[in-house]
Amino acid sequence: MNLLPMPMKRARTWALFCASLLAATSALGCATAKVTDASNGGSFDSKPPITIILVRHAETEDEVQKDPALSDAGKSRAAQLAHIFANHEIGAVYSTDTKRTLETATPLAVSKNLKPIIYDSVEPLAAGLLRQHQGKTVLIVGHRPGIVELLRRWSHDGGEKGREFPEPRHEDLYIVTHAGASRVAVTRLQLLPVP
Secondary structure, eight states: OOOOOHHHHHHHHHHHHHHHHHHHHHTTTOSOOEEEOTTTSOEEEOOOOEEEEEEEOOOBSOTTSSSOOBOHHHHHHHHHHHHHTTTSOOOEEEEOSSHHHHHHHHHHHHHTTOOOEEOSOHHHHHHHHHHHTTTSEEEEEEOHHHHHHHHHHHHHHTTOTTOOOOOOOTTEEEEEEEOSTTOEEEEEEEOOOOO
């Protein structure tokens, strides 16, 4: 007989689902493989993909303040994120330098013995991430415009020019598996409600 309270049962089920999804999306190009280039008869090595978890910062106390802290619901959301990926290897955690993004990123970073890496601009982050963390999974916590810009950029790499994304909500979680040109998968999930 399982004596876990219902929210904990759902959280564990959700964590298993996310872990399974990460494993499945990583299979997009997980192993390095020899691929033949038919255009010139040569061959090249494909590179292992990077899996990027993109989330908007969790719920804040006051949307009017310039740099608000997380609300109790936001702190629960940040803990939920750490719980979901507790059994998954995370190679790096990126965050902007605001209270709300750092407070969202920190529980997962601490659970992985990592320190959040601060980024200021999406452009250098997008370019450097693919080179620095190939074959790994990374978390990016950001703000609405930056998350949308990253999603558009990477979906364009995958051949989906002009793809539009809705503004991310606090409960949205995007998983991007990038295995090179025309080999990009973007999945949007919705996290469970927090108390």
